[in-house]
Amino acid sequence: MAKAETLLYLDGVSVSFDGFKALNNLSFLIGRNEMRAIIGPNGAGKTTMMDVITGKTRPDEGELRFDGKIDLTAHDEAEIAGFGIGRKFQKPTVFENQSVRDNLMLALKALRGPFATLFHRDDDAERSRIDTLLATIRLTARRDDLAGDLSHGQKQWLEIGMLLAQDPELLLIDEPAAGMTDAETAATADLLREISKTHSVVVVEHDMAFVRALGVKVTVLHEGSVLAEGSLDHVSNDRRVIDVYLGR
């Protein structure tokens, strides 16, 4: 990857919950169209980092910038989503009482105001976009079923499909392979590699085979800050990384 322009910039970000520092002076950069894997033990602050980027949690201190000038700390979840940051949650969160198709339809990039949606009509372009997404996430046959009836792995895929439907510039993906079979995990890695050709992606994952399959730069988090950064081979030979994470 050429030295790309920075899309996401975190500098000295700290968050504490009742005195406990979930993020501690965390700093890193994500380039445009870069894919980054984030690993680290449970409780390292990976999910909290995504909460901070997407406006769910406000940092106590530090700087968070997107696309050069946008100060993310000054905006709420809906605005940040509007800037082009999409998110998949650690626990798959889809709209269980609505069809797979409607889940994608709700996520599709479109005007988000109540009057725009009240008078919204689906057209051929929208239908074919949804068909393409359904094929990508292999849920074409389940399009009319309730999202709540999908298997855990399928919900993960639906949520990735919803992310794609939003067409954000930056995708934050929290533990996508959890609950998937080996075949599904491999397919997910393929899908993410495909997505990263045109999007920036941050993936949090524990599954080392999956991270290896992604073949991208890895950032290791520990106790709320960056412990090591580099290729997977580089970080897995790092003494401290082995001590706190890989060695256990």
Added chain:
Amino acid sequence: MTLRFLSGGLTGGRLVMLALLLASAILVPLLNLALPESHPLHVPTYAVTLMGKYLTYALLALALDLVWGYCGILSLGHAAFFALGGYAMGMYLMRQIGSRGVYGDPVLPDFMVFLNWDELPWYWYGFDAFSFAMLVALVAPAILAFVFGWFAFRSRVTGVYLSIITQAMTYALLLAFFRNDMGFGGNNGLTDFKDILGFDIQSDATRAGLFAASALALAAGLVLAVAITASKLGKVLIAVRDAESRTRFLGYRVEHYKLFVWTVSAMMAGLAGALYVPQVGIINPGEFAPANSIEAVIWVAVGGRGTLVGPIIGAVLVNFAKSWFTAALPEFWLFALGGLFVFVTLFLPTGIVGLARTATQRLRRMRKSEPDARNTGGSVTTEPRGQAAE
């Protein structure tokens, strides 16, 4: 445009309900006015008025279902919007009394004469015009809902806390309207109405007309609610109900959606209240009582939350039972109501309509499986299901 919205949502039971409402708007007045009292199909006037009252309750229940069933906002204060609409209508009816009041003042309602007021307060201006009063019956609840919702939804008050402040809202209004110096008749409220739009409010024809108006208003409310819930906005509302924070991360401003449906719902409730008052002949602060709002929640739960038709059925059935109980066993009504609520919560979480749906689904499945007994294993629905990616 509207037709396109409806094509998706106006199906099955909703279509039947709409047809029933439109038919009764014509038939009930006809059977009341055109047939002699001796005729077996004659509908007596008291029954017309009673049913008309039930229909206004049904409109209130429908309004509540829109926010509770589709957006997860459990309002325990919807009677406030209903009562505000009722007061707007009551003020119009008071102005129509003119000099026929006990004190014979050409402008001032009796209670103002009694309080030694010598002129009409500014906020009573304009209520001699029916159209203005109707406008206020919609706009006053809308403004209250908008202001309340603006603060509550922006600060992300949800769940039980929101329900509690809706109770506080209606309770505060109850106390305010009790005060004589508010200028709404205090404890006694507004009553002794004479006529509406020039027609004697007690006459059979007026009663029949009010019934028809209630049935048509409910039909219109149903069509509006179907249009809203079948649109993409309706799907966003359900998304908010089921996974509010997820909806935010998709870029939807949840508070705007809540504010929209909350305000629309308040206007429907206001219209219901405006139709209720001329049929019962009085509006007083008791309509703001927290218990009224809670009763409305029970109607919705009994009929089936999130079904639109269910709340209409629930409101009519529960109130029919209430009329019977308060005549036959008045001291047991509250126990019966409480028991009903517990029963529905425990055994009928989807209400009467939900039960009917499950039953028809089961029946259909049984019929389907008869000729093809081998093919029943595992499948839960009657539609052929695609195979999951394996």
